Amino acid sequence: METQTKILVLCGGKFAFPTLQLLAYEKFICGIGIGKASESIIDALEREAEDSNIGFKTFQDKKSISGMREWIDGIQPDYIFCISFPFLLPEKVLAYGEQKFINFHPAPLPQYRGSMPIFEVLKNQETETAICAHFMNSAFDEGNIIFNDPVTIEAGDTYGKLTVKLSNRMAQVAFNMANMLAFASSIPNQPQDELLAYYYEKPGLSDTYINWNRMTTEEIIALINACNPWNGGADASLHGEQVKIIMASLLDEPHDNQPGTIVSVNNRICIACRDDQQLAVEIISTDYGIMTAVQYSILHPEKTGVLN
Known part of the structure; x- marks a missing residue:
């Protein structure tokens, strides 16, 4: 009998909830780390993790990241998924394994790097956005791209509507990625085209x-x-x-x-x-x-x- 792929998810709040629910239902999740979220969200996730016997840890500031590697070593996941995790992961953490860390960015890369791409695609009147799965490196949103999964922006979509749409789609994209990792010996990927790259600072x-x-x-x-x-x-x-x-x-x-x-x-x-x-x-x-x-x-x- 094949051993189930173990995935640890680092997230930033309720945007990741549909993904967490689906991956947990399919028995992929072995740990959840959450950064800089409200107490109500942290408490809800912690209770779910305890009930499911899943590792759980909060990372409320950059200083707390110093203990992440030891926590990951204790859980021994096969892969780490990041969904809106607010902090850059240092080399010490990424050294856990080459191509073990996969980020799911809620906009196409490399055109929409940054922490709030949903705002930017709407402001720029795009008719399509994407969920980009990419391997992580020591810079925000710059690792090799696995794929950009397109998502249509409908007329009248607001930040809230598009966020919900992307959150729900993210669950299926992450689940498909988990299945790819379970059955593929290697995952095709390619470097980002820096000529197309643009990094958006947080809106002021x-x-x-x-x-x-x-x-x-x-x-x-x-x-x-x-x-x-x-x-x-x-x-x-x-x-x-x-x-x-x-x-x-x-x-x-x-x-x-x-x-x-x-x-x-x-x-x-x-x-x-x-x-x-x-x-x-x-x-x-x-x-x-x-x-x-x-x-x-x-x-x-x-x-x-x-x-x-």
């Missing part, structure tokens, strides 16, 4: 802020979707008040206003954009709370104004 305020004078309506909508819900919406200024626009659509009606001018406020907040179209804002977040355009119009009965 300048990345999430709407620039009415420079951005088209479609670019603004893409940014809003990319910020929902992780940033609570795209940042903007409305009547001198800092707000976050959570949901909006394109209103194909011409105007003769400067970009950023409020054309009307009724069941939607209609804002003039630079491409002679309007942004129809439906839900925003203000200091008063999250509200619809109708609720906002009650607080601000004026019909026009300028966004700064």
